[in-house]
Amino acid sequence: MNQLVDIDYGTPAKPAAEQVSLEIDGVAVSVAAGTSLMRAAMQVGIAIPKLCATDSLEPFGSCRLCLVEIEGRRGTPSSCTTPAEAGMRVRTQSPRLAALRRGVMELYISDHPLDCLTCAANGNCELQTMAGVVGLREVRYGDAGANHLDAAKDESNPYFTYDPAKCIVCNRCVRACEEIQGSFALTIDGRGFASRVSPGQMQPFMQSECVSCGACVQACPTATLMEKSVIEKGQAERAVITTCAYCGVGCSFKAEVKGNEVVRMLPYKGGQANEGHSCVKGRFAWGYATHADRILSPMIRQTISDPWREVGWDEALAYAAGEFRRIQAEYGRNSIGGVVSSRCTNEEAYLVQKMIRAAFGNNNVDTCARVCHSPTGYGLKQTLGEAAGTQAFKSIEKSDVIMVIGANPTDGHPVFASRLKRRVRQGAKLIVIDPRRIDLVAGPHVYAQHHLKLRPGTNVAVMNALAHVVVTEGRLAEQFVQARCDTDSFEQWRQFVARPENSPEATAAVTGVPAEEVRAAARLYATGGNGAIYYGLGVTEHSQGSTTVIAIANLAMATANVGREGVGVNPLRGQNNVQGSCDMGSFPHELPGYRHISDGATRALFEQRWGVTLQAEPGLRIPNMLDAAVDGSFKGFYCQGEDIVQSDPNTQHVVAALEAMQCVVVQDLFLTETANYAHVFLPGSSFLEKDGTFTNAERRIAPVRKVMPPKAGKADWEVTMALSNALGYPMRYRHPAEIMAEIAALTPSFAGVTHERLDTLGSIQWPCNAQAPDGTPTMHVDGFVRGKGRFLITQYLPTDEKVTRRFPLLLTTGRILSQYNVGTQTRRTENLRFHDQDLLEIHPHDAEARGIADGDCAGIESRAGSTVLRAQVTERMQPGVVYTTFHFPESGANVITTDNSDWATNCPEYKVTAVEVSRVAQPSTWQKARQRFTDQQLALLVRARS
């Protein structure tokens, strides 16, 4: 766990279809056919010198350092590019090889600055190490000849430097950008001696296509590409393997630490979700954890116009508990509730819902999945029987056709996007269903075979049209359906989708997608081999979000694209632990493991363990809590790690609800937009400050390990525990491992999960129990969790949010690569250099008709409210549709969105809001009012600290 440098085998592992046996330096070794000699040698501890090889990249054979001798063969082949063969006898050391290597190294060093003692890579430089390994003792060429030692350093990127003087042109960075990230932002410019690594066309990194994923920096064997944090702080003393706290990919990282300070985050190659890759957020944007804006003292106040008062933990917790109990005494047990943070660990999520159910005594608990993937939970549970995706990310390596619906993985789930792009470069076909021309539609060496550029709000019509083609053209997987699915429901569905009104020709008028394009996409998906569907919030955040999820599951079952590797139905979940928070019983109607609260037997299990009687009725969802607050029946709110004022729809309604409450307790890292309406502030802890687990979009439970002590003295689980104790419901856990033990004891899908098992296996995909002791990478293999797969009819119904003459455009919202959700973390990092404001993307036709030029202030008005953003005129948009992100509170993107929601789950319809856009000269009334309020709140905070 604390290993700073991992073993580098030089070349990637090969699938072990056939083994070959050989001898290297007299040592017998058996490896998978196709394994390089370099890797084979390393497997028995023989480290062949190398510079251009690393096991995350395909062999290149350029540095000429890894030469070996093979008995019976002429010459000295490079061991990285020579596959092991049965019966080979290989020598890695000989006088001839030593001379060759020394000569090569001498040439390298002759054009390399000899500033090792002051170099950031000192002691961790492969060039330096190799010089020692080959015994280089002199460089005969002097420094009078041509060299690159005076080449200018590129410091444009906020996170790393590029020093061409130190470059040995090994190509590792270029290959990492191509093979791992798939951006093709780097190349080698020039030839021979003039060869140089070139971002874009010899541009500074920040002006190139580089997305700052860090793959090149990680691949660099010298200090040519080097993290600025390492340059500034020096190298780490220890490393802790943990899990990223940004998106639902859940990348595994090695946090390299000096004392209690993070020096850098390196993607961990043993991490099963990311296999050594990262994005700009997880790799570099962790500085928020120690940002000066962190609030480290509990604070209380009676009203939101009072100054904050910094108090001790005990006083703050006693005040919060007292207020909650007072409210319950006055307004009833059900007048308070809370929100579980999907940014916190499973153990913390479990504790919050436990506290609400057991200590509050009601089921008014919810989580941010309400506003993102709650339709996934509903739709997949109804059809397949389990409220989660079916595959591991690795499954995509066996996909032949990949359908991406309502997701923008290159921005939202970048590390998964890199895997997807790699598979497409290998030959898989790509179908994109999205109103915008997202980057996947046409990128470097990746393009979509079909882009169904639909009108927002018509997902169901498109899915039905795809199904119509499958059914009416005889492309159904009849055998699979007969064997695995409920045939009555299937027959009803088959008749429904076969109706003429579901044909691509009939739906084209509504969806805007040409019928032939739909037909071609359907044929490809149904007959192109393994078909995998990946979808995002562009599916769920609609009034028919759950219907679309059901339609996706229907289509996958009808074509037998469920139950094996390479296929499946895969929600790309947003928050790092939103899958986990749902698993942990954070919904008001479900106990951990998705068991309904009305199920007496399940309830009895929890009642016995928790020593309380639980309510058998579902509680309020977040939007219901807000409505009830405005209505006057909901008065107290515990909000852990969510910023609902910024993230939830119809901001002004959210604010009205919070203002109507008598006690709002916010537990967070910063004074968020929501915290401005709080009466109690409890300092939260970042993912670096606690132990526990996160569960990612592939159901993978991965360890979160404490890197530094909690900066405010308590980890989030300790805060919840203390609040529960203050409420009079005792909790006595000494470590999150004990909480996981309780989860496992009460939740069948987690029965085999322990922190010790996670230490051993690295991560576990649930279900993990006696039947699947090491977890379940692929779901529904021999049968669906619910028994027979169930088809449901998915009638397309237009949203109530319609365009009119007053609101003729449709607004849809999303995310951008460098910022994350409400931006609480990323806005407090150098990621601001990539994206410092939310922009309104608008098609040139729509912009021109309104007299709006690129960069103008554009007023956006909907039925809910209005705001002002800078316009970005772009043909990524289709006419009639505008788009923005919601990363900056001052933008007020959710002032515009309405409280329309999904029929089954109340997931807001963020993706369809009718708006009008006009050129304006000043911020909106709401923006001005917000600024005044924010300034007041900051002043109240300053008074607390003075």
Place this chain on the structure above:
Amino acid sequence: MNVDKLIRMANQIGSFFEAMPDRPQALQDIALHIQRSWDPRMRAALLAELDSRPGTEGLTPIVGEAVRTHRKSLEGSP
């Protein structure tokens, strides 16, 4: 609770199940969905509105029928 919003939510639920060919099953599913996902005070507010303005409360026919048919399962303490 904002009863107009509750009625709109109920009608949305009804719209999904209305497409099912088995109407009694659809009625039951509508009521079951409301019962299993709505807090009791929301259900009580809906029923109160139904009682105070029968037939004019704004529910679509299928939802009105579902609620009336399966009323007992929807009643709970507010």
